[in-house]
Amino acid sequence: MKVTEAIARVLKAEGVEFLVCYPRQLLIDACTEVGIRPIICRQERVGAGIADGISRSTNGARVGVFAMQGGPGVENSFAGVAQLFADNVPALILPAGQATGRRYTPPTFSAVDNFAHITKFAAELNQPRRVGELMRRAFQQLRSGKPGPVLLELPGDVVEAEFEGELDYTPVKALRSGPDPTEVRAMAALLCAAKCPVIHAGQGVLYANASAELVRLAELIDAPVLTTNTGKSAFPEDHPLALGGSAISAPKAVFHFLRQADPIVGIGTSFSRTPWGPQIPPGKTILHMTNDASDVNKEFPTRAALLGDAKLVLEALIAEIGSRRRQPAAAAQIRGLKQEWQQEWASELTSDEVPINQYRIIHDLIGAVDPANTIVTHDSGSPREQVVPFWPCVTPRGYLGWGKSTQLGHGLGLIMGAKLAHPDKLCVNFMGDAAMGQVGMDLETAVRNQIGILTIVFNNGVMAGERASMPKSIERHHALDLGGNYCEVAKGLGGWATRIEHPDAFLPALREALEVTRSNHPALIECVAKQCYHFSRY
Numbered sequence: 001m002k003v004t005e006a007i008a009r010v011l012k013a014e015g016v017e018f019l020v021c022y023p024r025q026l027l028i029d030a031c032t033e034v035g036i037r038p039i040i041c042r043q044e045r046v047g048a049g050i051a052d053g054i055s056r057s058t059n060g061a062r063v064g065v066f067a068m069q070g071g072p073g074v075e076n077s078f079a080g081v082a083q084l085f086a087d088n089v090p091a092l093i094l095p096a097g098q099a100t101g102r103r104y105t106p107p108t109f110s111a112v113d114n115f116a117h118i119t120k121f122a123a124e125l126n127q128p129r130r131v132g133e134l135m136r137r138a139f140q141q142l143r144s145g146k147p148g149p150v151l152l153e154l155p156g157d158v159v160e161a162e163f164e165g166e167l168d169y170t171p172v173k174a175l176r177s178g179p180d181p182t183e184v185r186a187m188a189a190l191l192c193a194a195k196c197p198v199i200h201a202g203q204g205v206l207y208a209n210a211s212a213e214l215v216r217l218a219e220l221i222d223a224p225v226l227t228t229n230t231g232k233s234a235f236p237e238d239h240p241l242a243l244g245g246s247a248i249s250a251p252k253a254v255f256h257f258l259r260q261a262d263p264i265v266g267i268g269t270s271f272s273r274t275p276w277g278p279q280i281p282p283g284k285t286i287l288h289m290t291n292d293a294s295d296v297n298k299e300f301p302t303r304a305a306l307l308g309d310a311k312l313v314l315e316a317l318i319a320e321i322g323s324r325r326r327q328p329a330a331a332a333q334i335r336g337l338k339q340e341w342q343q344e345w346a347s348e349l350t351s352d353e354v355p356i357n358q359y360r361i362i363h364d365l366i367g368a369v370d371p372a373n374t375i376v377t378h379d380s381g382s383p384r385e386q387v388v389p390f391w392p393c394v395t396p397r398g399y400l401g402w403g404k405s406t407q408l409g410h411g412l413g414l415i416m417g418a419k420l421a422h423p424d425k426l427c428v429n430f431m432g433d434a435a436m437g438q439v440g441m442d443l444e445t446a447v448r449n450q451i452g453i454l455t456i457v458f459n460n461g462v463m464a465g466e467r468a469s470m471p472k473s474i475e476r477h478h479a480l481d482l483g484g485n486y487c488e489v490a491k492g493l494g495g496w497a498t499r500i501e502h503p504d505a506f507l508p509a510l511r512e513a514l515e516v517t518r519s520n521h522p523a524l525i526e527c528v529a530k531q532c533y534h535f536s537r538y
Contacts, residue, residue, distance in 0.1 A: 003128045004030035006163040007094075007154070010135040011036060014171050015062060018420055020050045022068040025096055026159050039420065039449050044068050046413040046442040048080025051091040053417020057375060057397050059207050060090045062421055063142055070096035070156070074111045078118075079407045081149055085118040086405035087230055088203065088270075090147040092138060093119070099157040100126060111153040120148030128161045132169045143174040146292040147207055176208075176309040177291065179316055187304050188320040190287060191265065197223040198243075198261035200278065203401075204268025204291060204310045205234040211396045213314035214267065215239060220318065222326040224257045224334055226250070228269055228277055229384070229401040233393035240331035245393070246278035247403060248537065249385040252341035253334050254278065255538040263287050263303065268310040270295040276384070276403045289313045345536070349390070352503060355530040358386050358458050360503045362430075365456070366391065368510055369426055371398060375418045379431035380406035381465045382532065383458060387430050389536040409439035416442075416451050426454065426517065433459045433482050440489055443522060447494040452517035457486050460529040467533075490524040497524040 008030040011019070019031045020039045028038050041047035051064030068077055074095035084091050095111040102108050112122045121141040125134055138150045191197060205214050211234055218225050218241045225235045225242055232245030244251040258264070258278065263285035270290060271280075280300065288296055288305040296305045306313050351357035371392055377400040378384045384403055393399045400414055415429035436457055446453055463480040473479035490497035496516040498509045506527065513523035 001163050002030070003125075003131060003159045003161055003163050005033070006131045006167050007135065007159070008034045008036065009167055010131065010169050011065060013169060014139055016065050017062065018054060018065070020047045020054075020064065020066045020417075022047055022073055024069045025067045025073075026156075027067050027094060027154070039445070041413070041445050042442045043439060044073055044076040045080030045407065046409070046439050046445065048077055048084060048091070048093070049410050049413020050417040050420070052080075052084055052087075052089050052410075053400065053414040053419075054421045055089050055091045055417075056400055056414070057418040057421045059209060059397065060143065060147060063139070064091040064417055065094065066091060067094040068096070070098055070111075071109055075109055078115070080410070080413070081115060081151070082118045083402070083405050083407045083410050084149040085120075087402050088147045089149060090142040091149045092142060093149055093151040095151065095153050096159075097124065097153040097155040100155045101157070111151060115151050118149070119151045120146075122151040122153075124153045124155065125158055126155065128158055128163050131163060132167060135169065136172055139172045140175075143172055144176075176312055177307065178312040179289075179306040179308040181316070183304070183306055184316045184320050187287060187289075187306055188317055190263070190304055191221050191317070192321060192324050192326070194221065195262045196260050197221050197263060197265050198257045199223045199225040200228070200264050200266045200269055200271070200280075201225055201234045202228045202231040202267070202269025203234065205231060206268070206396055208268065208310035209396070210268070210311035210314050211235065213311055213318065216318050217314050220321050220325050222328050222330050223265065224253070224330050226254045226257070226278060229388060229403045231269065232388065232401040233396050233399040234268070236395070237393045240334065243334065245388050245399070245401060247276055247384050247388045247401075249389050249535040250278065251338065251389050251536065252344070252538050253337040256337055266290070267314070271299050272404065273299050274404050276406060341536075348534070353530060354502055355460070356500070356503050356506075356527050358382075358527070358529050358532055359390070361456065361458070361506055361527055362387055362390050364503070364506050365428070365510065368507060371395075374398060374426045374428060375400060375415070375422060376428045376430070377402070377411045377414050377418070379411040379429070379435040380408050381432055381434065383430040383432050383435070385535045386532070409435045411435065412439045412442055412455070415453050415455075416446055419451050419453050426514070428454045428456065430456050430458065432464075433457065433461065433484060433486065434463050436486050437482065437484070440486065441493070443490050443495050443524065444493040446522035450520040451522060452520040453522050454513055454517050455522065455524045457524060457526045458529040459484070459486060459526055460531050462531055464531055464533065485526070487524065487526040490526075495522045495524055497526065499526040499528065501528045
């Protein structure tokens with residue numbers, strides 16, 4: 001058999017169902033032969049986003065795979081892979097490469113060299129006999145430790161060669177590490193003695209499938225829980241101790257409790273400083289639990305730390321704390337702050353404004369669908385800041401938050417991947433008109449591949465987030481103004497679409513759109529929206 005067939009057999013053995021791809025790539029037919037469905041995208045960075053959605057929506061249990069042609073194909077993929085790396089997503093990247101004899105002949109582009117700093121592991125399949133070895137290493141990296149994208153470059157002369165002998169491959173198992181028992185006892189003592197512990201939960205809780213354990217620990221130590229943008233849905237937001245998710249914007253209670261926190265307890269988070277995440281006030285005591293030693297003391301002085309898988313760490317802490325349960329007091333304060341916040345935002349959430357207030361659309365969608373059977377994501381910029389605080393998460397991975405990097409347009413691929421992995425769920429993507437301009441042609445990818453997603457476009461006719469950086473250009477040349485009828489674009493690409501200009505038209509349009517998505521056809525609702533510069537920041 002050819003090397004391409006050997007690789008395809010490994011992917012099949014590892015449970016891969018979809019090969020997200022952009023031709024020319026010799027793996028496509030080989031994967032089709034073994035029963036792996038090709039999903040051909042229009043733009044490579046959207047392909048990386050689709051692979052992201054498969055991996056992220058399944059907590060890495062089903063690995064998203066993206067394969068593209070060498071040279072321009074892999075070059076065009078850089079932004080998408082950078083987003084995977086920033087958000088710690090375990091996706092497998094399989095770029096075609098030049099023949100091995102042209103490895104360092106300019107202008108030959110080496111994926112290994114150029115992607116090494118935005119991948120967890122990168123290697124070249126330089127000999128046919130190394131298929132089993134390198135694929136094992138790749139999947140071990142994907143399934144164990146801190147997640148991240150893995151790249152294996154496939155030179156043309158190698159993958160077209162014959163694979164000699166039998167393919168000896170056994171799928172790899174995920175490996176988990178547990179915390180030091182001595183440090184567990186010390187951490188438990190600190191938590192039990194804490195004055196006002198606040199848990200800062202990241203997506204490591206999701207990858208470890210540790211939401212139930214997080215709830216148990218929060219109840220034991222009576223700690224309010226906020227989640228990062230990527231960690232949103234790790235803690236049920238209908239729980240009395242839930243503060244909600246945080247980008248720059250967040251529910252009012254998040255800001256209150258971060259100021260009061262003593263200590264801040266990080267679980268499954270790197271505590272990386274980012275302009276688009278929760279801002280930790282200076283001088284806070286930090287207790288940190290992560291599976292990556294390089295996260296500890298990276299950004300903040302750390303009083304105590306535990307290394308290990310979030311589920312194993314939480315189980316150990318719960319066992320050590322035992323019956324030493326704190327008296328519940330936080331829930332009542334959280335409830336009062338939530339009521340106060342909801343009253344402050346009621347006029348926005350129910351607004352009859354024209355152009356449409358984006359918060360009204362978010363509010364109406366929440367009331368019209370079942371959040372437990374829905375997966376929602378957003379695009380970067382204003383849609384992220386508008387949706388993150390208000391969308392209620394009641395099940396893990398009911399929300400795919402992203403944004404340590406903010407590659408505009410990433411949400412479209414992300415929601416397509418989620419729908420492929422969860423065909424029975426409603427999968428919704430919020431995006432702005434600027435994001436639509438970046439990746440909108442890939443709506444045709446959803447049409448062609450019968451991926452029944454719902455896209456809601458907030459068309460406010462402007463790049464709203466950039467206005468403060470260029471006031472003179474705006475005043476003199478209207479430099480940030482945008483134009484377009486995205487409903488017509490979507491129809492032209494074969495999708496179902498409608499354009500609404502009054503908020504009362506949204507729910508009737510939504511009912512039609514939901515019927516369309518149930519038939520495995522994508523739908524788009526374009527909302528002619530106001531220029532909104534009001535976000536939930538306190």
